[in-house]
């Protein structure tokens with residue numbers, strides 16, 4: 001059994017090597033890869049589809065990410081990307097200590113629902129100590145507390161045709177003369193219903209700080225850092241990712257990163 005696991009790892013490491021080539025697309029040297037019709041990019045994207053399918057087939061749907069002991073938390077959670085959103089909506093909520101905040105579940109659901117922070121905190125809680133891996137080359141072990149996303153989605157009733165969750169965030173990751181670009185991400189429903197996928201409001205036994213995504217940030221523990229949306233306000237159930245952003249399923253995928261981002 002253990003040999004089988006090692007072989008799986010080795011196989012996936014091979015495919016992951018292509019994924020990390022993709023991650024370099026953020027560097028200017030590889031900027032040409034970010035052009036959507038670039039043939040090299042298309043080839044790498046095909047490899048990413050293979051990685052996704054291989055992970056789904058080989059690892060299975062519900063395998064847990066490794067959890068660590070409290071003694072293995074050796075640092076704070078390094079804030080990265082947006083750390084202080086400046087959209088009017090977010091600054092208003094922050095000024096009100098997130099009292100009026102609501103998380104909305106909409107799209108391909110039986111009924112749109114929304115929850116206050118107090119309601120989310122009153123749902124069954126789960127804590128997990130996991131390692132966050134950013135493609136920039138750093139990792140942090142941290143303790144996340146929140147409520148599982150699956151049962152929250154069930155309260156809205158996911159329609160049979162839905163395939164993805166789109167996670168909409170408050171922060172303007174990019175500001176330009178043509179307006180703010182807001183961070184967004186997406187996952188399939190396997191990751192959405194994974195038992196370690198939580199709507200997190202606590203970090204290392206304290207209230208989740210603004211720099212790490214207050215009031216709610218999603219944890220998808222078997223995915224890379226950019227698949228962990230902070231400042232989450234709406235989850236939209238859809239069957240197609242192409243209408244959002246530039247159509248690749250997330251802010252970083254729109255800029256050349258692999259959509260699945262599995263680890």
Ligand SMILES: Nc1nc2c(c(=O)[nH]1)N[C@H]1C(S)=C(S)[C@@H](COP(=O)(O)O)O[C@H]1N2
Nearest residue numbers: 078079080081082134169183212225228230
């Ligand atoms: N809304 C939002 N979510 C985000 C980001 C961001 O800029 N905005 N950055 C991503 C990246 S690249 C990483 S590594 C992690 C950083 O999370 P942290 O600040 O809690 O360390 O958040 C991810 N989620």
Ligand SMILES: [Mo]
Nearest residue numbers: 134135225226
């Ligand atoms: Mo990251």
